[in-house]
Amino acid sequence: xxxxxxxxIAGGKPTRGKFLPFHRPWFxxxxxxxxxxxxxxxWVTRGERAEEFEKRFAxxxxxxxxxxxxxxxxxxxxxxxxxxxxxxxxVITSPITFASTVNVIEHCGAKPVFADVLPDDxxxxxxxxxxxxxxKTKAILPVHxxxxxxxxxxxxxxxxxxxxxxxxxxxxxxxxxxxGKKIGVLKSAAACFSFYATKNITTGEGGMLTTNDPKIEEQxxxxxxxxISRDAWKRYGLEGYRHWDILMPGYxxxxxxxxxxxxxxxxxxxxxxxxxxxxxVDRYNQAFSDEPALKLLSCSPEHKPAYHLYVLVxxxxxxxxxRDQIMNAVQAEGIGIGIHFRSVPEHPYYREKYGYxxxxxxxxxxxxxxxxxxxxxxxxxxxxxDEVIAAVKKVIGYYRK
Ligand SMILES: Cc1ncc(COP(=O)(O)O)c(C=O)c1O
Numbered sequence: 001x002x003x004x005x006x007x008x009i010a011g012g013k014p015t016r017g018k019f020l021p022f023h024r025p026w027f028x029x030x031x032x033x034x035x036x037x038x039x040x041x042x043w044v045t046r047g048e049r050a051e052e053f054e055k056r057f058a059x060x061x062x063x064x065x066x067x068x069x070x071x072x073x074x075x076x077x078x079x080x081x082x083x084x085x086x087x088x089x090x091v092i093t094s095p096i097t098f099a100s101t102v103n104v105i106e107h108c109g110a111k112p113v114f115a116d117v118l119p120d121d122x123x124x125x126x127x128x129x130x131x132x133x134x135x136k137t138k139a140i141l142p143v144h145x146x147x148x149x150x151x152x153x154x155x156x157x158x159x160x161x162x163x164x165x166x167x168x169x170x171x172x173x174x175x176x177x178x179x180g181k182k183i184g185v186l187k188s189a190a191a192c193f194s195f196y197a198t199k200n201i202t203t204g205e206g207g208m209l210t211t212n213d214p215k216i217e218e219q220x221x222x223x224x225x226x227x228i229s230r231d232a233w234k235r236y237g238l239e240g241y242r243h244w245d246i247l248m249p250g251y252x253x254x255x256x257x258x259x260x261x262x263x264x265x266x267x268x269x270x271x272x273x274x275x276x277x278x279x280x281v282d283r284y285n286q287a288f289s290d291e292p293a294l295k296l297l298s299c300s301p302e303h304k305p306a307y308h309l310y311v312l313v314x315x316x317x318x319x320x321x322x323r324d325q326i327m328n329a330v331q332a333e334g335i336g337i338g339i340h341f342r343s344v345p346e347h348p349y350y351r352e353k354y355g356y357x358x359x360x361x362x363x364x365x366x367x368x369x370x371x372x373x374x375x376x377x378x379x380x381x382x383x384x385x386d387e388v389i390a391a392v393k394k395v396i397g398y399y400r401k
Contacts (some may be wrong), residue, residue, distance in 0.1 A: 007398045009332035012152050015391040016334030023198040023336070026273065026379045027262070034261040038112060045256045046225075047237075053260035054208070056267050061184030063191070063210035065217035067225055068255030068263075072171040072207035073100035074195030078253065079167040079190040080108045080139065082219035089138040093169075094124040095343040095364040097143040101169045102344045110138070111354075114345050116361040121299045122311070122371075125363075126154035133158070139165045144173035144183060146340065147306030148299040152178045152186050165189040167273075171207075172308035175274045179302050184210040190220075195259070198338075198377075200273060200308055201257035201266035224253040276378035277307040280385050284310055284374070287389040293318040293396050309340055310376040312392070313367055321399040323370050329398070330372070333391035338373040363381060 006012030038044060049069045058066035071074050085091060087109035093101055093363060095114040105112040115128035122145045140159050142150040150168075159166045166187075170176070171194035173183045184191045190213075195206035211217055222229070227250025248302050255263075288294050295313035299305055316322050321329070330337055343364040345356045358365070 004398060005394055007333065007395055009329045010398070012353075013350045014332060015351045015394060017354065019334050019336065020375055020380075020384055020387065021336040021376050022338050022373070023082050023377050024379050025197060025202050026269070026377070028265075030268075031262055034072070034265050035258060038257050038261040041257075046254045046256050047257045049257040049260035049264065050255045051095050053255070053263040053267070056264060057193075057208050058210065060267065060270070061191075061210050063184040064212045065178050065210065065214070066184075067209045067211075067217060067220050067222075067224065068260060069207045069209060069253050070255055070259075071205055071253075072169070072192050072196070073099075073104060074224065074251070074253035075190070075192035075207045075209035075220075076100060076141070076167065076169060076252070077104040077107055078220045079192060079211075079216070080104055080141075081223060082216045083139060083165045083167070083189055085110050085138055088136065090134060090136040091139045091141050092124075092129050092137060093141040093196040094143045094145070095345050095361050096122045096145060096341050096367065097169065097344060098341060099317050099344065099347075101141060101143055101349065105141070111136070112344075112350070113137070114343075114361055114364070117145075117367070119295075119363055121297050122367060123148055123150040124155075124362075126151050126158060129155065129158060133162060137162065137164055139167055139189075140280050141169060142382055144176055144306075146297060146311050147172045147176050147308035148297065149173065149176050149178035149183065149303045149305070152188075159267050160187075168192065171196075171199065173306050175304065175306040180304075185212070189213060190216055190295070195263060195266075200277070200306055201263065201270055203262040203266070205253075206214035206259045206263065208255075222247055226250045226252060236240040247372050273378040274307065276380075277376060280376055280378075280380060281307045281310060281383070283385050284376075284389065288312070288392070290301040291362045291393065291396060293400065294392075307376065309338070309373045311340055312372045312374065314370045314372055314396075316370055318401060319396065319399040320401055322371060326395055326399065327372055329395040330374075330391055333395065335388050335391045336375055339371060340373050341368075341371070343368040 008014035227248035
């Protein structure tokens with residue numbers, strides 16, 4: 001019977017013999033050459049390549065300043081610290097995000113306050129933010145989920161009215177444009193990008209903070225290198241040793257040249273990567289649009305998504321299986337998957353500390369049990385994309401009520 005082919009987990013033949021990983025980075029001869037050149041240069045820590053990568057990234061986004069860091073998590077943490085977020089303060093953010101967006105609020109001793117998301121793109125809902133504002137709110141931390149832009153006009157105007165700052169979690173949003181404007185030049189205090197292994201461009205681990213505020217740039221630079229005076233990284237350089245001063249107890253968060261060597265090569269391919277991502281997204285959208293058990297995410301055509309993740313929301317109420325059964329069945333077909341994300345306030349630490357009540361964030365709760373991300377990376381072939389489609393359709397067909 002069509003739609004009821006035996007799935008691999010129930011003893012059928014898997015769609016793919018060889019497992020397709022959720023992600024495979026795209027490095028070429030250029031990256032290899034640049035890494036070797038960096039090793040041979042005798043300077044592997046923060047140096048000229050990191051400076052150059054910052055310059056290129058600032059040019060790409062149009063932001064005045066870009067600071068290279070060892071992760072987006074570091075960028076988020078230092079953004080909040082540079083804004084003076086401290087114990088007693090509240091920061092409003094999205095429940096549908098990665099651990100670090102929320103952990104950094106805790107690291108500052110502040111309280112994360114969650115505003116529910118919108119069903120179409122799973123981005124924070126400005127109306128829900130408005131409801132969560134209090135006298136203690138000091139910042140809003142929207143997350144451009146999967147590369148879809150948040151409603152930044154409304155978020156920035158809310159923040160302006162209250163005199164509070166906005167820090168953007170742009171880990172998924174390097175190429176994203178909101179109403180034609182790149183993330184990084186909107187009127188937020190800072191935007192934080194990730195170059196983690198699975199991101200749209202990667203340095204293995206790494207991050208970048210962009211800002212137009214010279215005070216934030218200065219603070220972040222100093223805090224990222226132990227809190228010691230600006231340009232202390234030059235202390236072993238050709239200009240000879242110079243004394244440095246500890247200005248504040250900072251962190252060890254700086255980017256180094258081996259990362260930047262990769263970043264500089266990856267920047268050159270960013271548009272090629274994005275175009276390939278879009279082709280795969282179009283292929284998936286076309287294949288899944290007539291499947292009633294799948295809700296596809298979308299945003300208004302006035303924006304440009306980065307297409308970082310392809311997230312399916314599985315309407316499990318139409319199936320005889322829950323998301324985890326479907327997840328296991330798709331993996332048994334030979335397809336790697338990801339879950340982005342289970343609602344952060346429902347995780348043990350946050351649930352126990354702040355006492356999450358069921359029903360408080362209904363959309364986040366609904367999607368927590370239904371999201372499933374399928375492979376989306378530029379090195380994928382059309383054939384691999386078609387196998388992903390076939391595997392998902394086979395599993396959904398098998399479990400249909
Ligand atoms: C939404 C979001 N924010 C922040 C991060 C943290 O990025 P990094 O690993 O560069 O610290 C991630 C990483 O996956 C993420 O998905």
